[in-house]
Amino acid sequence: MSAADDLHDAAADEMIVGCLDLAKPRSFFLYAGAGSGKTRSLVEAIRKVCERQGRDLSLSGQKIGVITYTNAACDEIKQRLEFDPRVEVSTIHAFAWSLISGYDNDIRGWLAGRLLQDIAELEEAQAKGRAGSKAAVDRARSIESKQHRYESLGSIIRFVYSPTGDNRTRDSLSHAEVIAMTADFLAGKPGLRRLLVTRFPLLLIDESQDTSRQLMDVLLDVEAVHRERFCLGLFGDMMQSIYADGKERLAEAIPEAWARPHKRMNHRCPTRVVELINRVREDGDGEQQLPRSDAVAGTVRLFVAPQGANKPETEAAVARRMREVTGDVAWIEDSDATKILALEHMMSARRFGFDAFFGPLYAVERIRTSLLQGAGAGIGFYTREVLPLIEALRASDRFAIASIVRKTSPLLDRKSLEEAGEDQASVLAAAKAACDGLLELVSGDAVPTAREVLRYIAEKRLFTIPDVLMPFVAPDAPGEEGAAGDEEEEPNPKTELGGWRQALEASLDEIARYDRYIQGASSFDTHQGVKGLEFPRVMVIVSDEEARGFMFSYDKLFGARGKSETDLRNEAAGKETSIDRTRRLFYVTCSRAERGLAVVYYTDAVEAARAVVAKQGWFSDEEIEIIE
Numbered sequence: 080m081s082a083a084d085d086l087h088d089a090a091a092d093e094m095i096v097g098c099l100d101l102a103k104p105r106s107f108f109l110y111a112g113a114g115s116g117k118t119r120s121l122v123e124a125i126r127k128v129c130e131r132q133g134r135d136l137s138l139s140g141q142k143i144g145v146i147t148y149t150n151a152a153c154d155e156i157k158q159r160l161e162f163d164p165r166v167e168v169s170t171i172h173a174f175a176w177s178l179i180s181g182y183d184n185d186i187r188g189w190l191a192g193r194l195l196q197d198i199a200e201l202e203e204a205q206a207k208g209r210a211g212s213k214a215a216v217d218r219a220r221s222i223e224s225k226q227h228r229y230e231s232l233g234s235i236i237r238f239v240y241s242p243t244g245d246n247r248t249r250d251s252l253s254h255a256e257v258i259a260m261t262a263d264f265l266a267g268k269p270g271l272r273r274l275l276v277t278r279f280p281l282l283l284i285d286e287s288q289d290t291s292r293q294l295m296d297v298l299l300d301v302e303a304v305h306r307e308r309f310c311l312g313l314f315g316d317m318m319q320s321i322y323a324d325g326k327e328r329l330a331e332a333i334p335e336a337w338a339r340p341h342k343r344m345n346h347r348c349p350t351r352v353v354e355l356i357n358r359v360r361e362d363g364d365g366e367q368q369l370p371r372s373d374a375v376a377g378t379v380r381l382f383v384a385p386q387g388a389n390k391p392e393t394e395a396a397v398a399r400r401m402r403e404v405t406g407d408v409a410w411i412e413d414s415d416a417t418k419i420l421a422l423e424h425m426m427s428a429r430r431f432g433f434d435a436f437f438g439p440l441y442a443v444e445r446i447r448t449s450l451l452q453g454a455g456a457g458i459g460f461y462t463r464e465v466l467p468l469i470e471a472l473r474a475s476d477r478f479a480i481a482s483i484v485r486k487t488s489p490l491l492d493r494k495s496l497e498e499a500g501e502d503q504a505s506v507l508a509a510a511k512a513a514c515d516g517l518l519e520l521v522s523g524d525a526v527p528t529a530r531e532v533l534r535y536i537a538e539k540r541l542f543t544i545p546d547v548l549m550p551f552v553a554p555d556a557p558g559e560e561g562a563a564g565d566e567e568e569e570p571n572p573k574t575e576l577g578g579w580r581q582a583l584e585a586s587l588d589e590i591a592r593y594d595r596y597i598q599g600a601s602s603f604d605t606h607q608g609v610k611g612l613e614f615p616r617v618m619v620i621v622s623d624e625e626a627r628g629f630m631f632s633y634d635k636l637f638g639a640r641g642k643s644e645t646d647l648r649n650e651a652a653g654k655e656t657s658i659d660r661t662r663r664l665f666y667v668t669c670s671r672a673e674r675g676l677a678v679v680y681y682t683d684a685v686e687a688a689r690a691v692v693a694k695q696g697w698f699s700d701e702e703i704e705i706i707e
């Protein structure tokens with residue numbers, strides 16, 4: 080270990096600690112690339128503040144607030160701070176809810192307005208659409224469900240929300256609602272702003288490049304109004320902004336008055352990888368990093384393969400070649416030791432066989448982020464209730480079965496048991512019969528579709544059906560499917576309803592595979608899944624054809640294809656282009672590597688691609704190989 084390297088960016092850390100002064104707070108925006116130890120800086124700065132001003136915090140009952148991107152990051156930081164009670168670490172959702180929970184009348188009013196607006200929009204679409212079509216039936220059901228929720232608002236005394244779990248009952252709020260509501264309340268209620276800055280005079284946000292733009296905008300406003308007594312500290316890296324709901328051009332929105340600490344050393348990557356990511360970043364914001372003086376040299380290779388190649392075989396050949404080049408046998412002998420990163424989720428979905436479920440939902444912009452996080456009531460219904468129950472049933476794990484069913488099944492809720500009175504045995508028998516039937520349904524030769532399972536569960540009342548899935552509980556009325564040749568109005572696949580309608584036709588197995596993927600339990604992953612993580616060996620798969628090319632283009636990033644008219648238009652208007660997005664994805668994935676990095680580039684014209692990549696200079700001639 081080189082102590083000088085450890086201390087290379089000490090000035091930035093000192094600046095951050097200086098900003099976190101309760102008596103004279105100053106907001107800051109940390110500028111630092113991959114592997115620069117941002118999380119470490121955050122934890123160390125908080126430790127110092129607690130040492131110096133912890134007593135003041137305890138006396139005033141104030142706290143240092145830390146907002147993380149994932150629950151895993153939240154737990155990690157809490158642990159590293161030894162669960163210090165003066166620090167409140169939470170995800171953005173939990174943080175937002177901690178601010179607004181209890182304001183039930185305001186929540187009711189906000190929801191009423193939102194539901195009426197949604198209903199009006201659906202009715203307008205209904206008036207324009209074709210009566211009797213699938214889309215019209217879905218819309219009618221959605222209107223009915225929203226109307227029902229609207230009517231029940233008056234009877235709700237206390238709204239509930241669970242940042243980690245799933246909201247199911249009529250008094251519960253969704254993730255998106257809590258975020259939108261908090262942003263609106265903070266914007267319109269000066270009292271709530273004051274409460275925020277009094278409770279959390281120091282508020283730090285990790286991965287701020289991907290924090291919901293609605294909340295980021297309003298927090299920047301709060302900071303501007305309460306600058307004298309509030310420090311907003313933003314940690315993150317704009318080059319690693321990979322979710323669509325983050326605030327674009329956050330760095331440019333930072334006020335002059337803020338401090339801008341800067342970290343330059345990369346503590347994670349080998350020298351060769353640092354060189355590569357510096358080149359990738361050159362045309363982005365130009366930020367350049369230094370490798371540690373004790374960093375290993377590391378190995379980087381770009382393998383060019385034809386688009387029509389057998390992909391699993393090609394990738395196995397790449398691993399063999401990496402073993403040869405590096406002498407590191409783990410490339411092939413330990414399949415879990417290499418992280419294979421598809422830059423686009425659909426590529427993973429096709430490889431793992433969960434695309435029929437994932438594809439239609441992924442196409443719906445509004446729910447994309449929660450889909451990738453495995454969140455949302457519809458997803459949770461399957462991944463946190465149905466699948467665990469089936470697993471427990473298959474294992475005949477009576478304890479697990481009972482605990483899952485007891486937790487959320489309406490069959491066994493207090494009301495049902497009370498109503499049954501003396502006859503509770505029959506209620507339990509009904510639950511058992513429902514479980515046995517479910518096991519039978521999923522044990523046949525043909526795996527049932529997600530919708531078949533949904534309908535079974537609704538019929539037996541085994542679990543409460545979340546609102547989003549309610550329209551699919553009843554069978555489609557005759558004619559809804561649309562006779563052959565009939566020009567029925569198709570449900571709009573861009574809507575949540577249209578997405579779910581298609582996704583539910585996938586087999587239940589697909590949802591199980593989707594779940595494993597989202598949990599990071601496979602050796603495959605993507606940039607989203609590996610955010611903040613590091614691995615010894617990384618294989619990055621890039622393939623425009625597979626990635627469908629509408630959001631990203633590696634051919635353009637590597638220079639094999641010219642910019643489109645849209646790219647040029649966006650560039651001229653100062654807007655983000657597909658090349659910018661692709662560059663950030665590539666940066667995130669490459670910068671995870673601690674030793675070896677293999678990039679597998681599938682393309683139509685192998686020789687031509689090799690020539691342009693060599694000309695671009697990111698990889699040397701020796702580092703580029705063609706795999707036939």
Ligand SMILES: Nc1ncnc2c1ncn2[C@@H]1O[C@H](COP(=O)(O)OP(=O)(O)OP(=O)(O)O)[C@@H](O)[C@H]1O
Pocket residue numbers: 084085086111112113114115116117118119316319346347610611612613670
């Ligand atoms: N000052 C330091 N001295 C030694 N090691 C460090 C230092 N700072 C960070 N590290 C190590 O470098 C690696 C990267 O740190 P960390 O994950 O905090 O970086 P990051 O900036 O959050 O990365 P990214 O943005 O790429 O996710 C970790 O293994 C961490 O332990």
